[in-house]
Amino acid sequence: MRITLAQIEAFYWTVQLGSAQKAAYHLNLAQPSISLRLKDLGEALGVELLERSSRGLIMTAEGRMLLPRVKSIMAEIQSIQQRDSALAVVGAIRVGLAEGFAVNCLAPLLAGLLEDYPSLEPEWVVATSTTLEASLLDDKIDVAVLLNPLGHEKLALKPLGPQPTHWVAPASWDMGSAVEPKDLWDKPIISNPPPSAMYRQVTHWFALAGIQPQKISVCTSVAVIPELVAAGLGAGILPTAMALRYVAEGTIQMLPSSPKIENGRLFLGSRAGVADQKIMAVERTTSRVLKKMRYLEIDNNNSTLDNPMA
Template identity: 45%
Template sequence: MRFTIAQLEAFFWTAQLGSLNKAALHLHMAQPTISLRLRDLEKALDVTLFQKNGRSLALTAEGFALVPRAAALLEEADRIRLQTDPAAVSGSIRVGFAEGFAMTCLPRLLETVREDYPLLKPEYVVSISYELERELNDRHLDLAVLVNPTGRHGMRLFPLGVQDTAWVASVAWGLSPEVRPADLYRLPIVSNQPRSAMFRQIKDWFATAGLEPQRLDLCSSVAVIGHLVSSGAALGVLPAKMMEADVLAGRVQVLRPVPDLNHGRVYASYPDGGLTAPVNAMLKSIQKALASMDYLRVDKSEA
């Protein structure tokens, strides 16, 4: 008796999510169907893959050993399906984007996906990278584009490049083009919350001089931070591309920091075994959209 890809898929998502019900919801199937496929897989392999642990399921030694092999087979199966007819890739996908990245890149990405994968049905979620990483880990997202991710067990990271960031200020402030921590730490600054990549960039930069910003206000929206900076309410560290229109309009100036900021390394991330045809299609679309915009530069440390 041979096992099937469908049985491996039922096994993999039950193992990843820890219950038959969650696996059924993720795969849009009835729970009895998942149970049947697991029984048939155990029969085909002549092993026991799960044992009950209270209300949840725990992997046996044989089940634990099968997880990475099942992940590799499922990813390869989806690559084969994708190569057969890319335009026929269909289904729903939830994709997360860091907000600063999304503000500049999402319009082009929407056009790319519509042209190349007309049957794909994406749902776009925008937040800070830390929250997106948590949502991805909880399987509420299928794919996420993250800036300076912390990296989590069971998650693949695919490097996309470096997002240049800069200190930006209203021209009304009349600041020198070159700035050091001692020049800015007394000025009002606005940032995302403490778990964000932006907050870490700001704190790390001042720490190079042993300083702390005296007034650091927090705001959950990168778009609003950009507005606050252009209106002269505060300084901020923002994606350089995002502020290009304000620079050209003469509203803000991009400052040259000494030392340089730790620029944002951008990654696409998805769960082990989660490179489905929709995820692969979206990943290709993201790369294509970025290439057409010249948005990211190559991260030489990843080359």
């Protein structure tokens, strides 16, 4: 008698779930079908694989010897299915990234997508989060990583986690202990223009003390802002991961602050009601890559960040 994959599958799930009835439910089959497959597998091998006891079905010695090989077969099948699923994700997808996020994460995210979904063809758009929200609504992009999105009923937003954020200033500035709004209100501040997430973060921090900054110079590029800070032209807030690069060069300093600057909140946004396998693929890989990078785990309150030379 020939051994079939259906028989092996019935044996595997019966053992995993503890009963033929549960295996049948899991495989969407009638219990007699599972029992028949188990019987046929035993006859094909010429041994008893399972026996009844007061605790239900248990493996015989022969069943225990067979189980590791069955697990290996099932693992290989699962691997093939996952690979086939990845290959089924084919074609172009327009992916937007908030610029501060893109500076730190675009390269590993692209590498992750190439590894997970080799037939996917991402087209990258890097801009401020508010610009990306508008592009989603206008169907100019398919999915985007957004920072502190304004939100819209036509958008579906899935939280990714916090993007650690820090005040930064030129290394030449003599800033002592934790800065407060009164320490920075009369100094030049560099920020993305309103209503960007960065601008809202900056103005909210000052508003907590009932203060408005005297001068905010706007710059549309997050990536250019640390260059301006490093040149001594003003202070600003940046994703902590971006700031650390310049701290290592000795051109800017991260400022401990009171109150703490609020971390940004990252979301994966797409148009509401759109079920696209490619969007779900981007979501899965983004979550995996961020976890691998530990990007969301940089502690904004860590003493080593408040004193990078410690």
